[in-house]
Amino acid sequence: MNSKPPQQTAAPPVEPSAEEKSAPKGIQLLRGMKDILPEDAPYWDQVTDTVRSIAAAYGFQRIETPVLEETNLFIRSVGKETDIVEKEMFSFADQSGDNVSLRPENTAGVARAYLEHGMVSLPQPVKLFYLGPFFRHNRPQAGRYRQFFQIGFEVIGEAHPIIDAQLILLAYALYRDLDLSISLQVNSVGHPDCRREYEKALVDFYRTRKNELCEDCKRRLQRNPLRLLDCKVEHCRELAADAPQIVDYLCDADRQHFMQLLEYLDSLELPYTLNPRIVRGLDYYSRTAFEIWPQEGEPGSQQELGGGGRYDYLIETLGGRPTPAAGFACGIERTVLLLKERQQAPPSPKQLDVFIAQLGDQARKKCLKLFEELRREGFSVGESLSKSGIKQQLEIANRRRARYAMILGQKELVDGTILLRDMENGIQEVVDFQKTALELRKRLERQKPNGLIPPPA
Numbered sequence: 001m002n003s004k005p006p007q008q009t010a011a012p013p014v015e016p017s018a019e020e021k022s023a024p025k026g027i028q029l030l031r032g033m034k035d036i037l038p039e040d041a042p043y044w045d046q047v048t049d050t051v052r053s054i055a056a057a058y059g060f061q062r063i064e065t066p067v068l069e070e071t072n073l074f075i076r077s078v079g080k081e082t083d084i085v086e087k088e089m090f091s092f093a094d095q096s097g098d099n100v101s102l103r104p105e106n107t108a109g110v111a112r113a114y115l116e117h118g119m120v121s122l123p124q125p126v127k128l129f130y131l132g133p134f135f136r137h138n139r140p141q142a143g144r145y146r147q148f149f150q151i152g153f154e155v156i157g158e159a160h161p162i163i164d165a166q167l168i169l170l171a172y173a174l175y176r177d178l179d180l181s182i183s184l185q186v187n188s189v190g191h192p193d194c195r196r197e198y199e200k201a202l203v204d205f206y207r208t209r210k211n212e213l214c215e216d217c218k219r220r221l222q223r224n225p226l227r228l229l230d231c232k233v234e235h236c237r238e239l240a241a242d243a244p245q246i247v248d249y250l251c252d253a254d255r256q257h258f259m260q261l262l263e264y265l266d267s268l269e270l271p272y273t274l275n276p277r278i279v280r281g282l283d284y285y286s287r288t289a290f291e292i293w294p295q296e297g298e299p300g301s302q303q304e305l306g307g308g309g310r311y312d313y314l315i316e317t318l319g320g321r322p323t324p325a326a327g328f329a330c331g332i333e334r335t336v337l338l339l340k341e342r343q344q345a346p347p348s349p350k351q352l353d354v355f356i357a358q359l360g361d362q363a364r365k366k367c368l369k370l371f372e373e374l375r376r377e378g379f380s381v382g383e384s385l386s387k388s389g390i391k392q393q394l395e396i397a398n399r400r401r402a403r404y405a406m407i408l409g410q411k412e413l414v415d416g417t418i419l420l421r422d423m424e425n426g427i428q429e430v431v432d433f434q435k436t437a438l439e440l441r442k443r444l445e446r447q448k449p450n451g452l453i454p455p456p457a
């Protein structure tokens with residue numbers, strides 16, 4: 001049933017020794033893992049908000065599949081002879097003895113879900129996007145982690161090259177909306193049959209140069225010759241420049257598909273580069289292959305930001321009927337790294353409508369409720385209810401860019417009022433405590449030139 005996964009058996013939980021119990025060592029982050037701290041959160045939100053808005057504009061619906069899948073899914077789709085499956089998956093036998101893996105990528109998971117939920121009977125193509133954590137046990141370095149986040153877009157059920165062009169446009173638009181300039185590297189890897197002939201030519205080319213290859217490439221030559229082309233070692237890169245190019249091996253149908261794609265890209269005036277070394281190296285790719293790189297010559301990470309292409313045979317490989325498809329995925333960490341390296345300021349936090357400040361325990365209790373009432377009325381509200389000093393609370397209100405502050409002290413409690421302070425000019429007015437929402441709304445609306453409609457950007 002299950003073919004053999006990279007084996008690791010689930011060990012029973014280990015009881016800490018007496019020594020460990022008495023002198024607990026500081027527990028640290030696992031190697032290759034990364035905490036995403038609050039100071040980075042605005043960058044992450046910027047990326048994910050942009051992804052969501054692009055996805056909605058282009059008609060993609062969200063899908064989330066489990067992080068744990070049957071190991072066979074990845075063996076069959078990504079391919080047994082790839083680095084990912086061979087070396088990088090977190091695989092183990094679970095308590096029931098099933099061979100499972102933490103997902104190293106998501107095209108396979110989305111394709112499984114498409115089949116399992118009968119999405120083939122929906123109007124085609126089905127356009128899905130996802131956003132979540134992935135796991136690869138590789139050597140950690142800046143921009144490469146063992147848990148990382150990807151955003152991905154998949155279009156399943158359509159072979160037309162306009163889909164490929166639109167996906168590439170979408171990737172471009174995503175980075176343009178983030179104010180990041182990128183370079184698009186485009187190629188075609190053809191039908192698996194054309195590729196077999198090409199692989200033979202590649203092996204012939206490299207066989208005479210085998211001694212010059214790095215150790216990894218020597219292995220690739222035996223198992224996955226396409227991957228020789230995207231080795232990062234300098235001398236291997238030099239050799240790859242003279243290697244045969246796959247476009248010369250494309251059959252007529254594949255060549256025509258590729259030409260049509262390039263025509264669409266030209267008509268969009270997208271700045272793409274034809275790059276015969278973009279091969280992606282996973283078994284499921286066919287025809288279009290592309291990568292998204294940071295713009296050359298500009299400061300920033302040199303690692304690729306994302307990649308994708310067509311996978312017309314994947315659904316079939318997983319047991320479905322022939323279903324062409326295409327997609328791409330980008331890493332969030334590398335995108336955030338690039339935003340920071342290009343010294344883009346994180347988007348400033350949203351301005352608060354009002355900050356609630358209080359003096360004394362009675363007032364604190366009333367403000368606990370007032371906060372929730374105003375929030376439900378639709379205002380953005382700030383507070384620091386555990387603090388006691390008004391000065392300190394108003395400083396926090398300033399830091400959080402509150403438009404107004406409401407101050408409830410002893411006198412206001414007795415009078416059934418509250419102070420409403422304009423944080424820009426410091427002018428304070430006394431308003432009826434029962435009418436806080438009304439009074440606040442009146443003032444906020446007065447500040448907008450056309451009532452509730454915000455001014456044009």
Ligand code: AMP
Pocket residue numbers: 105136138143144145146147148149150304305306307308329330331332333334
């Ligand atoms: P891939 O699935 O290998 O084509 O990766 C697509 C994108 O995911 C890459 O371009 C990276 O941005 C990101 N990515 C892949 N592996 C890692 C990793 N180990 N750490 C951080 N980001 C990664």
